[in-house]
Amino acid sequence: MTEVSLNQITKKFGKQTVLNDISLQLKPDTIYGLLGRNGAGKSTLLNILTNRIPASSGSVLIDGQTNINNDRVLGKIYLMSEANLYPNRAKVFQIFRQTAHFYSGFDFELAHQLASKFGLNENLRFSKLSTGYRSILKDIIALSVDAELILLDEPTLGLDANHRELFYRELVETYAQRPRTFVISTHLIEEIAGMIENVLLIRDGKLLLDDTAENLLAQSYSVTGPEKEVQEYTAGLNVIGHDNLGKLRSDYVFGQLDEERVLPDTVTVEGIDLQKLFINLTGQTDKEGQL
Amino acid sequence: MTEVSLNQITKKFGKQTVLNDISLQLKPDTIYGLLGRNGAGKSTLLNILTNRIPASSGSVLIDGQTNINNDRVLGKIYLMSEANLYPNRAKVFQIFRQTAHFYSGFDFELAHQLASKFGLNENLRFSKLSTGYRSILKDIIALSVDAELILLDEPTLGLDANHRELFYRELVETYAQRPRTFVISTHLIEEIAGMIENVLLIRDGKLLLDDTAENLLAQSYSVTGPEKEVQEYTAGLNVIGHDNLGKLRSDYVFGQLDEERVLPDTVTVEGIDLQKLFINLTGQTDKEGQL
Structure with missing residues (x-):
């Protein structure tokens, strides 16, 4: 060793x-x-x-x-x-x-x-x-x-x-x-x-x-739904990037979610994979978040 | 044009x-x-x-x-x-x-x-x-x-x-x-x-x-389950490759399935993606099937 x-x-x-x-x-x-x-x-x-x-x-x-x-x-x-x-x-x-x-x-x-x-x-x-x-x-x-x-x-x-x-x-x-x-x-x-x-x-x-890798993925999320609801839900969280598809928006969050927040029915939270995490942590355009 | x-x-x-x-x-x-x-x-x-x-x-x-x-x-x-x-x-x-x-x-x-x-x-x-x-x-x-x-x-x-x-x-x-x-x-x-x-x-x-791509993927399958049942199900079909995981086996089939065959409860059939199809069509080892 x-x-x-x-x-x-x-x-x-x-x-x-x-x-x-x-x-x-x-x-x-x-x-x-x-x-x-x-x-x-x-x-x-x-x-x-x-x-x-x-x-x-x-x-x-x-x-x-x-x-x-x-x-x-x-x-x-x-x-x-x-x-x-x-x-x-x-x-x-x-x-x-x-x-x-x-x-x-x-x-x-x-x-x-x-x-x-x-x-x-x-x-x-x-x-x-x-x-x-x-x-x-x-x-x-x-x-x-x-x-x-x-x-x-x-x-x-x-x-x-x-x-x-x-x-x-x-x-x-x-x-x-x-x-x-x-x-x-x-x-x-x-x-x-x-x-x-x-x-x-x-x-x-x-x-x-x-x-x-386990720790990183356990705190990496996508939050997807109508733009307004998504942004209300992720306000103040560590948003490291986002994608838009028509009126839908995915915010990518790295870090803990706020468990007290109520998730609207129209919004879904999922884990993301390592490549998606990487792209959002290292991309230079349209990225508002940081570590 | x-x-x-x-x-x-x-x-x-x-x-x-x-x-x-x-x-x-x-x-x-x-x-x-x-x-x-x-x-x-x-x-x-x-x-x-x-x-x-x-x-x-x-x-x-x-x-x-x-x-x-x-x-x-x-x-x-x-x-x-x-x-x-x-x-x-x-x-x-x-x-x-x-x-x-x-x-x-x-x-x-x-x-x-x-x-x-x-x-x-x-x-x-x-x-x-x-x-x-x-x-x-x-x-x-x-x-x-x-x-x-x-x-x-x-x-x-x-x-x-x-x-x-x-x-x-x-x-x-x-x-x-x-x-x-x-x-x-x-x-x-x-x-x-x-x-x-x-x-x-x-x-x-x-x-x-x-x-x-659509036509190809529409006739590309994986058949997964216990080895014996899988092989019985795929016998005579165009099996282009397989993977083994312990006693489980996946056969990859390119071409039509036989609709008259009964699928045992322990066996699942799913579509495969283009990379998997490619690997099995072009791999040189352990491949028994052909086009």
Whole structure:
């Protein structure tokens, strides 16, 4: 079990502050969803965790030790990202071997099995792989290394529906067999919603939410009905967004409802899913609410 | 209104047959979903439609005329694809202007509006755009050109949930204002399911389905219950796949049910969605059925 803590991480590129004072602890053996808009700072955060880029200030501690110039610590982490780090001429099986030089417990048997299930030909050169199959190769490596902390940055980019389903199934399977911590950054929120135990939501470089998916969904509502009644009912509540359809209106509420309020017959209250919550918390237009 | 027909299109790369005798007519002013696994031949088909690559045999006719070396015909088609055709140093507004040289009715007003809605800075150089914003730029151009046939190859690659929602909304809006034909190739089937009128499904280089979404869904079922009862009920029907959960089983059926069969109390029949249908029609493992 590996303990991971980020302490007041700030990252600036020139005058732009990409990450702003982020502190968090990752619980061991937990599947995290790392959510945020394009440009919110998710990839930067993952790159800092693995020391691919330096933070402007703050520290990352893995089991109490810095991750800077520390191969023993970095061997506990694997980052799957969009970056293509492999030589174009290297063949798939050679990339597996090369990975095993750094991650000595690399599970070749699992990697071969997965390559076969995904239809990845191990004799192909990296340069010949499509966008989807490059993601698949990197996903296979991520599931096969013996690291304790697996960071997945858009693991399903370019994957078709069958391959995405297969990938989620294999991830859960390997997690059950050998629990470790996964951090999954993706734009396909609903597809991973059933799998993630904890949500990290970054907005404008700040950590906006760090809570269990269960807690978040238990306080996320849509309130739908005639515009006037809906607005009377949600007045003073934390309305994070709304939709209109003709004269009907849905207000999205994040936080507790007022139990003393009487719900008119014409108005219905329902839970919303994680993607709807995300869209309303991070949308920039027509949004009146806040956390 | 533009008429598009593909006549016995076959494409070979070396010994590999990527497209195998594909014939179809595109109805005018219709939104098509072009579905298929990675490697099924979707992108090849779109590239042949726009004469970016030649077919090995067969012809493409646009309003009765060949698309080969025919700028007048190619001006009626726009292909948005993963290929990055712009100079790295070109700025966004320059790329708009360059596009207007070929598509003289390019709608600059719409392009500016969309750039603003998507948060795309028109002064950025192409090389500075992320994967998501490259897709957004190409999507904006696709919606702004005055072509009659708009081909979109993975238009939401790298887009976050809000941007995907915005894109679908803007596509439907511009389609309502100026009807034309869209062909959307995507792996996010459920997100476009509500928008597409007609489905084209390619499997192993062959056109497997060409039908309205309505017709397809009207004959797609899941049959769920205890394994034995389910298998008795679906015996002889066109079972295209199944899932198991403990002792429960779901068989997926494509085609008419047998109305004379008695449905046991323990078994339920429900419709399935387009993504589920797709996964079961195109999956390669554990599938016993066929079209």
